[in-house]
Amino acid sequence: MADQMKPGSGPLDYGNRLWLKILFGVIFFMLYVPIITLVAFSFNTDRRGIVWRGFTFDNYVKAWNNSALIEAMVNSLMIALIATIIATVLGAMVALMLWRFRFPFKGAYEAFMGLPIVIPEICMGVALLLFFNETGMMAAVVAMPWPLNLSNIIIAHVAFCFPFVAIVVRSRLVGFNRQLEEASKDLGASEWQTFWKVIVPFMMPGLVAGALLAFTLSLDDFVITFFTSGPETVTFPVKVYSLVRRGVSPEINAASTVLIVITVVATVLAMKLQAPQKSGKG
Amino acid sequence: MDNWKDNKSVFWTLAGPGTFWMLVFFILPLGFLFVMSFSDKAVINGEISITEYDYLTGISNYVRSVDPLYLTIIWKSIWVSALATILCLVTAYPIAFGICFASERWKPLLLLLVVLPFWINLLIRTYALIAVFRSQGYVNLALGAVGLGPYDMLYNNFAVIFGLVYVYMPFMVLPLYATIERLDKSFLEASLDLGASQFTTFLKVTVPLTMPGIITGVILVFIPCLGSFLTPDLLGGANAVMIGNVIERQFKAANDWPFGAALSFMLMYATFAALMLRAFFAKRSAGVDV
Known part of the structure; x- marks a missing residue:
C-alpha cells in the first residue's frame, strides 16, 4: 500500500489536496480581485472606469x-x-x-x-x-x-x-x-x-x-x-x-x-x- | 511582579495618563450618552427645541426602540450578522485548516495574504466591491458576455451580507488558525488509524478540539457586523438598513439624539450579551482546551 502513495497524499497531508488548493484559489480570487481591479483602473484612461482603454497617470x-x-x-x-x-x-x-x-x-x-x-x-x-x-x-x-x-x-x-x-x-x-x-x-x-x-x-x-x-x-x-x-x-x-x-x-x-x-x-x-x-x- | 504599594509614585505615573484619557474621553462620553438616552427634546413655548433637552425625563426612548418598526430592524441586523458570521466560518475554516497544513515555506505568505486586506481601509474595500457589483460592474459585464443579466446586485441584503463576509473574514481566519495550529495532530492520526473516516474525524475530533477558536472567531465577526454602519450604508442603501444606520440617522439627518442614544445602548447591550455568551462557552469548553 505504502509504495502506491504519491508524495503528499498521506492521510494528514491536507496541504496538498487538490480541492483545498482550488478552494484557496477561489477565496483568494474573491478577496483580491476587487482590490486589484481598483488599483488597475486607477491607471485607466476611461473616465467612467468600466472598460480598459489604456494606461495613464492622469488620474x-x-x-x-x-x-x-x-x-x-x-x-x-x-x-x-x-x-x-x-x-x-x-x-x-x-x-x-x-x-x-x-x-x-x-x-x-x-x-x-x-x-x-x-x-x-x-x-x-x-x-x-x-x-x-x-x-x-x-x-x-x-x-x-x-x-x-x-x-x-x-x-x-x-x-x-x-x-x-x-x-x-x-x-x-x-x-x-x-x-x-x-x-x-x-x-x-x-x-x-x-x-x-x-x-x-x-x-x-x-x-x-x-x-x-x-x-x-x-x-x-x-x-x-x-x-x-x-x-x-x-x-x-x-x-x-x-x-x-x-x-x-x-x-x-x-x-x-x-x-x-x-x-x-x-x-x-x-x-x-x-x-x-x-x-x-x- | 511588584506590589503597587512598593512603588506608588512609579505606579501612579505609569497608570495616570492612560487611565485619565480613558475616563475623560471614553467613559465620560458614554455617561453623557447614557443620560441622553433617558432625556427628551425640550419643549419651549410649545415648540420642540432643536438644541435644548430636558434631561432624565424617563424611558420613553427605550419604549420607542422596541416599537415593531425598530424591533424589525434590530432583528434584521441580528440575522444578517448571524448569516454573515456563519458564511465567514464556513469559508474561513478550510482556509485556516489549509494554512496550518501548508508547507513551512508557504505558511507565512498565505497568512499575510489573508491578513493584508484587513489593513486596507474599510471604506476603500467597500468601494472596490461597489465597482464589482454595480449594474455596469465586472460581474454583470462577465455575465453579459455569456448572455445573462444584468442583475441588480447592489442595494439589497445579498450585497450587505457579501460585503460583511468580505470585510470581516480575516477576523475569523486568525483565531481559527491559532487553535488549529496548536491542535495535536496525533489525535487526528489516532482517529484515522482506529477506522474513522476523514469526515467523522473532522466532525468528532477536529471541530470539538478547535471549538475555542470557533467561538472566538464567531464573536470577533458577529460583534462588528452587528454594529456595522458603512457596509449596509454603501452596499445596502435604503433597502437593507441595519441598526447602525438608524443610529447614524438619529444623530445626523433626523436630529433625534435622545432616541439615537437609546438605540446605541440597545446595540451595546446586545454586544455585551454576545461577549458574555462567549465567556460562558469558553468556560464550558475549558476542559477541552488543550
Missing part, C-alpha cells in the same frame, strides 16, 4: 490637483501622526504598569482598557460627538487655526488606538528577563537609567509595531471621524465617503491606491518587527 495628476482631496489627505496624515505619538506613549505606560505591578482589581482594569476595542465603533462615535457638543469643545475647536482644529479628532483617535498599543507592547514585555533589570541596578544604575538603557531598548520593537498599528488604525478610521469632525473639517476617508456616495470615478481609485500603498508598507514593516527574531540577529 493621479487630477487627484493631486484636487485641492480638497489633498487637504483631506494632509489632515488625515497630521491626525494619524499626532494621535500615534500620544497613543504610543500612553499605551506603553499602561503596558509597563500592567507588566510590572500587581494591584487590586487588575482583571477588571484590563477589561476596562479593552472596552474601546469591543464596543461598536458607531456607539463610541456618537458618544464622543455628544460629549464634544455638550462640553462646548466642538464649537471651540472649529474656530481654531489648523492644525488645532483637528484636536477633537485626535483626542478620539488616541482613545481607540492606545489600548491596542498597550496590548502589543505588553506582549513584547512578557519576554523580558527581569534579571537584566536587577543586574543593571546591582551595577549601580538608578531606576531611571535602568528604564532608559535596559527596558526601553528591549521594548523598542513592540513600540514601533504598536505605533505603526496605531498609525494605520487612525488613518483608516471612518466612523468615529465621521461623527467627531466638525462641519468644516474633512479627513481622507470622510472625503472619499462623500465622493463614493456620488459614484465611482478613477480619481478615487488613484487616491485610494496611494492610501493602500501607505498602509500596506506600514503593515508589512510592523509584521517584520513583530515577528520573533531569527537566531543570529540577537
